[in-house]
Amino acid sequence: MSQIASFPFALPHIEPSPRRVRVLFGGEYIVDTQEALLVWLKPYYPYYFFKVKDVQEKYLVDAFQSQKHHLYDIVVGNRRAEAAATIYHDDELDGLIQLEFSEMDAWFEEDEQIYVHPKDPYKRVDVLHSSRRVRVEVNGVEVASTTRPRILYETSLPIRYYIPKTDCKLELLIPSSSSTECPYKGVASYYNIHLPSGESFEDLVWYYRTPQLECAEIKGCLAFYNEKVDIYVDDVLQPRPQRPGSKRASAAAVAL
Structure with missing residues (x-):
């Protein structure tokens, strides 16, 4: 919707x-x-x-x-x-x-x-622990796989799958200097992805070092930009979300 x-x-x-x-x-x-x-x-x-x-x-x-x-x-x-x-x-x-x-x-x-803008009284953000298997691929290369994701549901925005850091291939992640703010979650930091082929992708991964209390369960987890990577949930490829504006633009408004 x-x-x-x-x-x-x-x-x-x-x-x-x-x-x-x-x-x-x-x-x-x-x-x-x-x-x-x-x-x-x-x-x-x-x-x-x-x-x-x-x-x-x-x-x-x-x-x-x-x-x-x-x-x-x-x-x-x-x-x-x-x-x-x-x-x-x-x-x-x-x-x-x-x-x-x-x-x-x-x-x-x-x-x-x-931060960023007033919270919307008609918006809800829930973080749920799950045992579903979530895999993330970038150009066919697996960059994360877990059976303990935190799934973040935010009113009218794409589902976000937060994956524990230790279930991600950290050797493929390069810290980025980018940061954004979300009124519901806090300050996000980013990683770029660098594949063994030499391909690089900027700011495809984000995390909240100290998330706000209402989203505390995503601490220590990484989220991958659904719109630009392939995410499999229980081995089913998820459709890439379509919504107005890019993540970068929305972060100043509704964040991730």
Whole structure:
């Protein structure tokens, strides 16, 4: 089932958040409110929007105005985030302000820091231990085989098979400098795959060194990019998932 098909509301969809939300920039909380709004501009995940009163005017410096948007730089002391605030003048979003998540120093729900984007209240992530046999091949070369996978089910995203490191052919894995963040799992690190034939494949494998508590069971396990490798479950080749965007693009939004 696609993410678009499973999203139950018309867009944009707006809901009040029951959580206290704070946004830190330049050493100051430029937002501290109990009236934040969760807004879905697209079906994949929500953004936080605020009432204009919740962002002090002293932090906003005029940048650009169009018919439907008014953009502001956010300035605190000698720190400036260009065009990082948008006030909407358009239908349901009229009078609301959005801050660019990645331009801020930190976001907090209550006293817990959040990453990448707010968690979707309609999304569920489950990690289940399994005894099914999972094998991974790259261009016909087996790179992993296990009968003790952790299978991660995440609403509207492909199933991910996390395999204990000791069941992977580590001699074929070369550490990558890449990293991404997931709001549900934490910070992911990557491996490239280097086959005996000399072929190399970048960032086909990822893992979470210190996953967040809700996904703690994937610690010490590696996941292979289903869309680009062959995965056999109980000797049945699994179809490669098709979904909008690449893993790299989605990691900034929904991660892996």
